[in-house]
Amino acid sequence: MALNEQTDVKIDDHPHVVEGSEESEIQKMFSGSTVFLTGGTGFLGKLLVEKLLRSCPDIKKLYLLTRPKKNKDIKKRLQEQFDDVVKFIFHGAATVRFDEVLKKAVEINVRGTREILKLARACTKLRAFVYISTAYSNCHLNEIDEKFYGSNLSEDMLINLVENMDENTLKNITPGLLDNLPNTYTYSKLTAEDFVQKHSQGLPVLVTGGLGLLHSLHCNPQAIADMVPGDYVINGIIAAAWKTAKDYLGNYEHSPVDNFPIVYNYVSSEQTPITWDSEIMYHKIIRKICEKYSKKYTKDLQARMYGGTDRDICIAVVEELKMPISADEFERQLNDLAQKMLPSAPLQRGAERLLTHLHDYKIPMALATNSTEQAVRLHATARPKLFGLFHHKVSVNDPEVFRGKPNPDIYLVAASRFPEKPKPRQCLVFEDSAVGVIAAKEAGMQVVMIPDSRLDREQTRQATLVIRSLMNFQPELFGLPPFDDIPKRKSSIESNPD
Structure with missing residues (x-):
């Protein structure tokens, strides 16, 4: 759906999923609320906007970050419009380029976060501030817990550094600043997390981290596929915002900094491990059955099948491709071919x-x-x-x-x-x-x-x-x-x- 600038997105434009169904606790929390979202055109941002409009249809207003206008900077415009109305803020705006120059990465990911958090402090009706980070902000560590690890420079020092040094000098000192981190993206997100932790007292803040958008890559087929569906991440983010709002009683002013805010990482490998080759082989089998009936199992259709049960996938493929066989027959053939084609993983001895x-x-x-x-x-x-x-x-x-x-x-x-x-x-x-x-x-x-x-x-x-x-x-x-x-x-x- 394409919109012109300054065009409102109306809740009525989006159909309710189940008419007349009882509202969940999360839907009740968001009902009548004003929500402010940054990064709404990014991968997770678009999913978040769609989910809020579809599943929380009684949201009063959804503000997306806009450009400066009429000589008013963005901070001034936002303060004028909703200091007294916003209840939920989702901050996801970021540059996600791994090879971004340090200056731009810091200006967007660190300074941008600082300004949005300052804005949040002025919102008198705020119920939850969600900082959408990344699961890889501490990727240099062998084990990552849901906690803060700190940055080698404060956000003020880093911002001052990039604003006052010339481009060539910044380029030369970047490797030293990154230390064990692989790129400016992870470094800037780590510094932003550190800032959020140190300046969140008295605010209902939480930090979430997803895995990002997955493209094609070369890999070991026996390696664990560390991936999660994007819509699951969004569900987790919204649920975490609801829990923070529910638990927040305005009593975090004197909370120990080390224990607050709460960090949620949405990752997969240890909880639901699956290797790349098993997933690839599964869809090869489905494609083979489809080709038998001159049907094409497209990449788009395959992408929509991830996370479904065998039965749901068989029904969906048969209906979508108008297969000349029943879902039961498709599932039978799937099982038969799987027995022949799937490599048997070695059992533990005994x-x-x-x-x-x-x-x-x-x-x-x-x-x-x-x-x-x-x-x-x-x-x-x-x-x-x-x-x-x-x-x-x-x-x-x-x-x-x-x-x-x-x-x-x-x-x-x-x-x-x-x-x-x-x-x-x-x-x-x-x-x-x-x-x-x-x-x-x-x-x-x-x-x-x-x-x-x-x-x-x-x-x-x-x-x-x-x-x-x-x-x-x-x-x-x-x-x-x-x-x-x-x-x-x-x-x-x-x-x-x-």
């Missing part, structure tokens, strides 16, 4: 032996994973007999799972679906990740951990039992039938206290 043994003794088993339903199906089609041993499977996007690991939801849902309805303490979990162990312990279950040899020993402490291999597992330690084929082996079991 996994098949353990699963078969427990199944033979009628010990009920479930699969509870942080992977998506689609990823589970991909692996299940490669080993249908082995995956068929599970009574049920629970994935991270199951409708009853509200939070992934390290929260206990996945394990509690999995336990509830056994016919016997076992208590958590009667459940035994096998895990190879630290977040999985935390989730199981939070659920009140016992955990056997088979960690990667490179994992820090400290991250295994919460496990009930730590073993090097499933071949070392002794079922009788947990009241289970012992293996019938116990091999002579040297024990590699380390027991941890609860």
Whole structure:
């Protein structure tokens, strides 16, 4: 949709998704509110505008950052228009060029943030100020927590530096300023985050970070695809603004700076890991089926399928391309081809032996994973007999799972679906990740951990039992039938206290 300058975007121009449905708590919070947004023409900005207009149709006004006009600078125009009306500010305006010269990166990303935050302080009805940063502002660190790490220069010093030094001198000192950071973009965003933290007391501020827009790239197909759908990021940003507004009682004036504002990173790799080759292969299979019926599975259609369940994707492709087969037949062919084409990932040594043994003794088993339903199906089609041993499977996007690991939801849902309805303490979990162990312990279950040899020993402490291999597992330690084929082996079991 193209608009002329100074043209209002009317809420009535956008249809309601579900007429007559009860409003959510988030919709109620935004109802009647005035929202100010910077960066509305960027990748995330456009998604945010669309989502607010579509899902929060009762917003009173949505202001987008405008250009200077009639000898009034932008700050003056904004103050005149809505100091007393704005309730929510989303600041996403930024230059995202990695090779941007330092002066421009600082002027837009750092000084721009400083001016918007000053403006926010003048808004008497402000409920939430959302600074949209990036998950990569501290990409030089091996592990990144939801906290602030600080910059080597304050925003005032950095702004003064770029405003008073000539271009050639700035170019020469840029590598030294960046230190371990790869480019001016991450450096300027890190400095802006540092400023927001130090000057946010007394304001309902939060910082969010997404992963940015993904283009084509060369990569290791076995590497974890660190990506999330853009609309999920926007949903998270809006929900975070709602939570900040709900929790803010005007009592942050004396909050410890180290603990405020709250930082939300929307990332994927540890919570829902999937490798590049599994996703690529999945869509190759869909394309192959479409070509069989002289239909073209376009890149545009493929892009719209990411994140959907197998069933939803099959229905959508059949309807969109007017396939001469039913969605059921399409799904059957998808599963058949997946079994033939998908490379089987190597199982942990002893996994098949353990699963078969427990199944033979009628010990009920479930699969509870942080992977998506689609990823589970991909692996299940490669080993249908082995995956068929599970009574049920629970994935991270199951409708009853509200939070992934390290929260206990996945394990509690999995336990509830056994016919016997076992208590958590009667459940035994096998895990190879630290977040999985935390989730199981939070659920009140016992955990056997088979960690990667490179994992820090400290991250295994919460496990009930730590073993090097499933071949070392002794079922009788947990009241289970012992293996019938116990091999002579040297024990590699380390027991941890609860």
